[in-house]
Each structure stands twice: as structure tokens, then as C-alpha cells.
Amino acid sequence: MPVKENRQGRIVILSGVFCREGSMQVEFAEEVLNYSITRLQNYSIPMNPTTEPTTLTSATFEDLIREMIVRLGEDPNREGLQLTPERVRKSLQFLTRGYSEDPETLLKGALFTVSYDEMVIVKDIEMFSLCEHHLLPFFGKVHVAYIPNGKVIGLSKVPRLIELFSRRLQIQERLTTQIAETIQKVIEPQGVGVVIEARHLCMMMRGVEKQHSEAVTSSMLGCFREEQETRQEFLSLIRQRSNSV
Numbered sequence: 001m002p003v004k005e006n007r008q009g010r011i012v013i014l015s016g017v018f019c020r021e022g023s024m025q026v027e028f029a030e031e032v033l034n035y036s037i038t039r040l041q042n043y044s045i046p047m048n049p050t051t052e053p054t055t056l057t058s059a060t061f062e063d064l065i066r067e068m069i070v071r072l073g074e075d076p077n078r079e080g081l082q083l084t085p086e087r088v089r090k091s092l093q094f095l096t097r098g099y100s101e102d103p104e105t106l107l108k109g110a111l112f113t114v115s116y117d118e119m120v121i122v123k124d125i126e127m128f129s130l131c132e133h134h135l136l137p138f139f140g141k142v143h144v145a146y147i148p149n150g151k152v153i154g155l156s157k158v159p160r161l162i163e164l165f166s167r168r169l170q171i172q173e174r175l176t177t178q179i180a181e182t183i184q185k186v187i188e189p190q191g192v193g194v195v196i197e198a199r200h201l202c203m204m205m206r207g208v209e210k211q212h213s214e215a216v217t218s219s220m221l222g223c224f225r226e227e228q229e230t231r232q233e234f235l236s237l238i239r240q241r242s243n244s245v
């Protein structure tokens, strides 16, 4: 009986034009369903699905930048702007290259077994990213700490992980949690803390009074979330400025 109910459910979802009774129609409907799924599986989905009109999808990246320059009221053929479309394409590809790397693979390649169970801190790591709302840079410092639970990662992997996630279109909050959650998932430490202090050009360049404002985000997992003492130790260690070392 449950199977029959399932079948009916599938047909209703598929389309209203099929009759819900009679085995012939049920089979027919299932054939259509399977056929559609096969078609979908065989259909090579483009890397960047788009709903833009075909006139835009057939344009090159450079064409689009040239068009943007025109719409901003400039002459794309002016000497200084002639190579700008190509430069913009290259620089945007560079700034978003973090999509092509897998964060877990990166960390798994440098896992070491240890008996050390004190806090590991990597602080003041420079970070440059692009805000996904305005495609303008935000940049600042990232501080990462974790307490191992039998495993550590090579210290250089922490900046690499930050680099990987920051070279994507981001918001600071997501960047913070992605770094923390990846470390938590791969190293399985007792806890992780991530703090990012950053300045956003979309705020600084558009509002005179916000030029010196800094956004601070944090993500605390495991013992960093549960134990106030651990969290405080981390926060006080990152507040010690580099010149005191």
C-alpha cells in the first residue's frame, strides 16, 4: 500500500494532466518521470548557470566590461581604458579563484597526530576579500585558535584556508563561520575560535563618517563556545598587539 501511495504522490507532483487512476497511466507517468531524470543527468549543466538573455551569454567577459564602461559614461576606446576589460577579467578571476579549491582536501593533506592539548593560535593573518553585495574589497585580520584533540594541522594551512575562502564573493559573517566549521570538521578539535576584524570599502568610500569603522565577527565552536574561560584566553591573546611580542 505505501508503494501505491508513493506512486500517486509522484504523479501528482509530476503534472496535473495525468489521470491519477489506472495502472497504464501510472506506468506512463513513471516513464515520463524516469525519462526526465535521465535527460537531466545527461544534460551537461554549464559551470555558471545563467538566465540572462542569449545576447549576454554569447558576449565575452571583456565585452561585458566594455559595455559597463560605456554605461558609466566613459569611452572604452580611450587610450587608458583600451586594455581595461582584459585586466578586469584577469583580476576578478584571480580574486575569485577560491572556488576551484576544496577546503577539506587542503587541510586533510597536512594532518598530524600529537599529544599536545594546549591552545594553538595563529593571529593577525592578513585577509583580502570581495563583498558580494557591492563587489568591493573588504580586508583586515583574521585570528584563529583551536584546542587539539589528538590532531593538529600544519600552521601554514591556516592562512591557506583563509585565503581559499576569502578569494570568493563573501560576506564577513559567512567567511568567519566557514573557516571555523571547516577546522572543526576536519581536525575535530575540542573547540575552535575565529575572529575577523575588517574594514569594508563599500562602507568607507560611500560614507564620510564611516571611514574608520571596523566590523568584527566571531565564530566559537565546541569548548570555545561552552567555556567562558577558554574564550577569554583567546580574546585576550589576540588583543596583545604584535609589538608586545
Ligand SMILES: [Zn+2]
Residues within 6 Å of the ligand: 131, 132, 133, 134, 135, 136, 200, 202, 203
Ligand atoms: Zn558591500
